[in-house]
Amino acid sequence: MMLKLALIRHGKTFGNTQGRYIGTTDEPLCQEGIDALREKAAEYPAAELVFASPMKRCIQTAEVLYPGMEPYRLPDFRECDFGEFENKNYQELSGNPAYQAWIDSGGTLAFPRGESRDQVAERTVRAFRKMLEVCRARQVEQAALVAHGGTIMTIMEQFARPRRDYFDWQVKNGCGFFTEVRREAGAEWKREARTGTEVKEEYESITIGVIAGISP
Numbered sequence: 001m002m003l004k005l006a007l008i009r010h011g012k013t014f015g016n017t018q019g020r021y022i023g024t025t026d027e028p029l030c031q032e033g034i035d036a037l038r039e040k041a042a043e044y045p046a047a048e049l050v051f052a053s054p055m056k057r058c059i060q061t062a063e064v065l066y067p068g069m070e071p072y073r074l075p076d077f078r079e080c081d082f083g084e085f086e087n088k089n090y091q092e093l094s095g096n097p098a099y100q101a102w103i104d105s106g107g108t109l110a111f112p113r114g115e116s117r118d119q120v121a122e123r124t125v126r127a128f129r130k131m132l133e134v135c136r137a138r139q140v141e142q143a144a145l146v147a148h149g150g151t152i153m154t155i156m157e158q159f160a161r162p163r164r165d166y167f168d169w170q171v172k173n174g175c176g177f178f179t180e181v182r183r184e185a186g187a188e189w190k191r192e193a194r195t196g197t198e199v200k201e202e203y204e205s206i207t208i209g210v211i212a213g214i215s216p
Helices: 031-043 056-065 097-104 117-137 149-159
Strands: 002-009 049-052 142-147 176-191 198-214
Touching: 002 149, 002 198, 031 056, 049 056, 049 117, 056 142, 117 142, 117 149, 117 176, 117 198, 142 149, 149 176, 149 198
Parallel strands: 002 142, 049 142
Antiparallel strands: 002 176, 176 198
16 A cells, blocks of 8 residues: 655644643644645645544644545544643743753653653554555545644654654644655564464554655
C-alpha cells in the first residue's frame, strides 16, 4: 500500500500567539490564524479524505483548507495533556523546579499530572494505524491529516526515513509535510532460543518519505 499524505498542523490560536502550552484546552483558531489559512488555502495538497484531531482548532483548520469535506475524527490524535503546564508559557514557568526538570530531561519526563511522550506516542501510533486501515478500506490514494505539532512530531519520529530526532520535526502553525507512506508486510525466520526450532515471524513495515515541506 502506498498513500500520499499531507500532515498539517492546525492554524494559530490565541494561546499560540503567546507561546502557551495548549494541549487539552479546546480553544478555537484566532482571527489571525483563520486569515492566514484562508489566504493560502489553495496552495495546500489536495485530498480525497481528511482526518483530524477532534479539537476545535483542528476541525476549524480542516474546514478552511478542505471546505465541504467532513473530517474523519480520531480522538487519539489529540494533543498532549500538558498537566500543570497547561495554558502557561515559558515566562510563567521560569523558576518552576518541575519545569526545569522537564527541560533538563530533553522533554522525556512526563508532564506533572499530564502525559509522557511515550504515552502520547502509544495512542498516536494507534490512531495512525487506524487511519491507514480506513484509507485502505476506502481505496484512498491521497489524504490529509490536520492535527497538532506534537502529533506530527511523534508520527515522523516513529516512521519517517531517514530517521531524525523528535524535535527535528517541529512545524509552525499551518505548516507540515507532504509525504509518501508505504505499508508493506513481510516475514522472517528466527530460531527460538529455548527449543532451537525455527519459527516464522510476520511483521508490518510502515515508512514515511518526505516529498516536500508544507509552508504556505
